[in-house]
């Protein structure tokens with residue numbers, strides 16, 4: 001399969017950690033690892049959120065974005081997910097990729113160095129210019145939404 005090559009820089013606190021990894025050939029997301037100190041795991045109490053460093057910077061090509069998405073296993077087992085899901089990494093962002101994790105579970109959750117905490121999906125997006133108009137093209141749906149088509 002053709003892969004898009006994306007420049008990545010490892011920050012010193014990610015020394016020795018695996019790079020974002022596709023765990024299977026066709027995984028859409030590359031798992032992001034927590035670049036927290038080995039001797040200072042981060043404790044996420046129930047109901048709290050924290051910004052977790054991944055120790056990598058990336059340079060996405062123009063027209064691409066990075067989506068920071070939850071891992072379903074963490075959500076299912078511990079109630080831990082990405083608060084701003086999906087987080088957006090802009091193509092012009094050169095800071096460290098960070099993950100805003102929230103613990104919806106009943107117990108505190110401990111994040112160890114190297115733990116795979118979220119996944120990064122790279123996607124193309126349209127570049128848009130808004131064109132203001134007095135009226136819009138009509139559709140069958142019209143303004144219906146929020147359950148307007150019923151339950152079944």
Ligand SMILES: O=c1ccn([C@H]2C[C@H](O)[C@@H](COP(=O)(O)OP(=O)(O)OP(=O)(O)O)O2)c(=O)[nH]1
Pocket residue numbers: 068084086087088089090091093096097098099100
């Ligand atoms: O989960 C996330 C979300 C964002 N970012 C970084 C990359 C992104 O390009 C930048 C800005 O994100 P966003 O646009 O979501 O935040 P904002 O609150 O609108 O901040 P800004 O005013 O900097 O755009 O922060 C992350 O590292 N992780």
Ligand SMILES: [Mg+2]
Pocket residue numbers: none
């Ligand atoms: Mg923004």
